[in-house]
Amino acid sequence: MKFDLSNSNSYKDRSKKVIPHLTGTFSRSASHFVEGVYPVYVESAIGSHFTDVDGNEFLDYLMGLGPITLGYNYPSVNEAILTQLKKGILFSLPHPVEVELAELICKTIPNAEMAKFEKSGSNAVTGAVRAARYLTKRDKIAYCGSGGVWHDWQAVMVSRDGGVPKFNRELLHIFDYNDIEGLEQIFSNNKDEIAAIVMEPTIYEKPENDFLVKVRKLADENNSLLILDEIITGFRFDIGGGQNYFNVKADLVCFGKGMGNGLPITAITGPNEFMKSFDDLWVSSTNNSETLSLAGTIATINEMKNKNTIQHCWNLGTKLFNGWNKIADDNNLDARMFGYPVRMTLTCNNSKNIPSESLKALILQEMVKNKIFISPSVIFLSYSHSLYDIENTLEVWSQVASQLNDISESDYLQHLDGKLPTTVWSMKIQPTKKKF
Secondary structure: OOOOOHHHHHHHHHHHHHOHHHOOOHHHOHHHOOOOOOOOOEEEEEEOEEEEOOOOEEEEOOOOOOOOOOOEOOHHHHHHHHHHHOOOOOOOOOOHHHHHHHHHHHHHOOOOOEEEEEOOHHHHHHHHHHHHHHHHOOOEEEEEOOOOOOOHHHHOOEOOOOOOOHHHHHHEEEOOOOOHHHHHHHHHHOOOOEEEEEEOOOOOOOOOOOHHHHHHHHHHHOOOEEEEEEOOOEOOOEOOHHHHHHOOOOOEEEEOHHHHOOOOOEEEEEOHHHHHHHHOOOOOOHHHHOHHHHHHHHHHHHHHHHHOHHHHHHHHHHHHHHHHHHHHHHOOOOEEEEEEOOEEEEEEEOOOOOEOHHHHHHHHHHHHHOOEEOOOOOEOOOOOOOHHHHHHHHHHHHHHHHHHOOOOHHHOHHHOOOOOOOOOOOEOOOOOOOOO
16 A cells, blocks of 8 residues: 655655754654655654654554653643643742652652652663762763663763763673673673663563572672663553562662653652762753643553553553464564563564564565554554554554565565665674673
8 A cells, every 4th residue: 555655755855954864863763664665754643543744644553762651642641731831831940740740759669769850761861870970989880771871871882972982981881681690790890890780671581580680689799779771661561660560679760751651751760868869969951840741740650550551551562462473473474573562573584594674674664554653673552552453453464474475585675665774773882791
């Protein structure tokens, strides 16, 4: 099915003249998708669907890169924003809504006695890192994650590291998820120098052999802090975050994305003994106390609690996850969902078990032609996704998978109507491994 993209393409041509990389977020840019086939600009969205600038409506499985946990244009969140808007957006003094949200988060998140609000996940995690360095009087960081922080201390590890001072490379040490020996080696190589272990509780892999318990133990044994980056797992895996889901205690935990259902807000949380360090640190910004996001986040968290929205996403995500993989198996396609029902990714391999970007691109192309919008990187659901959405997706996938059976893997590229998606970044610093 072909659909009109003339307005999208027009905006794309205009943006090339005035915006680097077309937009402020690499992962939203046209080159990240099957360019020439995917829509490029959105006009509006409601529930689990968005409409592009050409009037085409799509079922969305990216949900704003993850922040849309309840759904687009969600009524109770909109109402909270509008109510606060009548009072004002930003003031010369704090507004009570900041206290109210902090209290709600402390009641919701394990081990949270205080909360400090920021505007981006990068700022929140960097703020926590700064606190750890201040508290421990150390500079080095052990890191494991998907690369979602883009300040100097972390951006030095990736390919887009231009402008980052080179000394940062000596301060950042990478370890792989589930590789406790690699983390042990980092501590052995940098005795009494590691300020904090910074990691996501999970990306797509499940923790094995008490991995997270052992990470906690290593932090304690080396007088280092454990900082959990829950920008994605928080308010998506569990109302109490990955700490609650995986039963692990962190010293500082950072939240973002889903906590505000699309509003620009993040939070650093933790016990008083660590959070009080921010009394002495210049981690501050004019717009951190902007009230529309604070009010909307209260509404989001309350809706999650009152309607058990996260379990809804687990239930539907499980149906999508298992149904997709069964259809792939039935059609002898190595194109499977991997990860968790609330955070999954599509992995595609050829007959030699080598990752096939051409197969993935062809699948994504054929899905989006049927108005199913799937990202090459990650797949999210929201509370607004329905059973019908899932069943429709699986029906389309069944048709696409059947069609792919008639195409040789050497011909995948010939059937691609657009460009292969480009990689946003790649790792430059290799993970530390145990020395034998």
